[in-house]
Amino acid sequence: MHDCKPIRYAAFDASTSEIVVALSDIDQTRSKDNVLYGDLVRAVSIKHINQTVFKHPAMQLLVHESHSIFSRAQHNAKVVTLTVSDVLSYSLQYRSIIRSTLSTIPISEFEIKESLTTAELIWSLVEAIFIKTHDSSIVVDLMTWARLCLAHTPYVDEISNLLRGSKIKRLNKQHFWHQVIYFVLSGMFNNAVTFLETYGNLCDDDAVRRLAKVLSEIRMDLLNDENTALDFISAQEEVRDMCTSGFFRTNADAEKVAMIVAGDISTITSVSAQLDNWFELVPPYLLFVRPCATLPQLKDVVKDCLKIFGISKCNGIDAVMCELFSLEALRALHRISTSSTNWWFPAHLADLLQKADERITSAYGMDIRQHLIIEYGSSLFSEPGLWQVGFDYLRETGDEGLRHLELLIAEVPLDNETVATKLCSLCDEVGLNQTRKDIARAMAYRLLRAERWGSALSWAIRSRDIEIVSTVADQVISRCSPDQFSSITVVEHFTEVMLLSSSFVFLHRYYKFRKLLESDQKVKAAELLVELIVFDLVPRKFDVILLSDLISILSDEDEVIISKDSTEQLLEHLVQYEADGPLQHNYDAWKMRLRTVRFLLLQNLARVITSSTL
16 A cells, blocks of 8 residues: 655735735545545745835836836736747846836935845846756856946946056056956956956066967857867866966966956955855856756855855845855745735736746645735835725736725725725726725715715715715705705716616706706796606605795796696695695694695686686
8 A cells, every 4th residue: 555645735814014924744544534634834924014115206217107007017918928039128127117216216215225236136136046947058157147246346437547547656556456356256358358467567567468468369259169168178278287387386466367368266255255245155166166067056056155155144235145046936926025015016026937937936726926926016005105006916916906906995095086086986997896886985075074975976976886876965965055056967868877876867957947047948947847746756855845836936026937727636636645644743843834735836826817817
């Protein structure tokens, strides 16, 4: 009987402050009745950090500009299959934005500046290891990265000026050789040659001139082809032989540089003290000691470099770099997330890695990219000017993102109608109908309280909810003064939801009635009023308003406004109306109103009959 191999199982949970991811080995022999049993392998917590950094104007610019690249990348990924050059292009654009943002931040704001500088350094390494195709040698790619990683010494400009001015006596030789070593370690051989040739001629130093010639003949591109890689190693052996034969003996500094090129580990170890970080040593160590190394062998080189620097345990950026050189992108993303001051960096980096190769950001059925983008998008809702950007990120994460949106939108302050309109529009785009309805209801009721009748009705209509439309219409009818009705232009045109609300139908007809009165078309206005009363076009709760208007028309006019037939219809209607009894009205006032209406109608009828006999 064969042993049942454990199955790797991943589970996660998220809160407003962190994401917890747990990895377990499930033992099928112990699992029964759909209940899983096993052993916990590892649990990881990705903490949420206060997002006050986004209040900085430069960071807000970074958010908006990177959002543009992100949106373009998502759109293109849905339309076509992205190529490596496409992903590399996006990566370069992101890095360009980081550099642009850095240029706007003053030196005094050290924390933000250092954070972005570190982000670009890590990003460029990710680009070199995980995004490029490696048609070229990984050693050459990392030497290209070293030019960003290994900054020039502060003496480079001073040295250049002195060499150009032939002021060799004022030149600090220690600074000079320090800079030459930096050039060599970062693969900037042409720069080193220029310095050495000028220095050698000014000092008449043959050893320096020979070193310049050696460096001018170094061709890193030989490593890009397996057939020519051995030529690079052969060139190193020639330099080693030159050192052994005392070719550079007259100048110890020149000999030291030549020994570096020859791949002498003890010499490389001695100059490593000039470097600020162990990972700065990795590219030159690869070039001069392991020039034919492949991606999987980077891990061994990292161990050698850490040993040279005497580091046994990595933390912070050292740990991130170690994971990246070890091809552990997921672990690197975890470390970036826990140490970063915001979610911007890990979210965009994860998205780019996913587009380069989905396997990089996925493990055991989980997509870390999705979680990081959700966290980043959610964090933007805490900043008033950035919630629209956050919305776009969250809607790119499917149903889970929509669930977050539903909760977050409810927290956005409805400061004005512009914000509310934008929110409703975005809700329509992603199908959050209930959320849109809630926003519209809140705005309608707020505007009702402010007695902005037209705006309140507009928001009620936007809710597309008959109950809300009817409630708001009822409030407008009962609270709006008659002379204001004609200004509520929103009721002029019908929509489907309006037709389903009897209150709104009445409001529409009543609006027309008020407009006719305003334009002095009293006969037409009276005809419309009779229709409203006699044909039961509105609920009885509005009868008081209609009867008041009828009293007003009949009282103010000596001429005949309502025809004989219409008057008789109104009298018949009053009989039935009186029989039905009052509806939530004071009985005495109701009876008095009926008597007044009946008297005025009879008076109008007499006037009609009298005028017809003359």
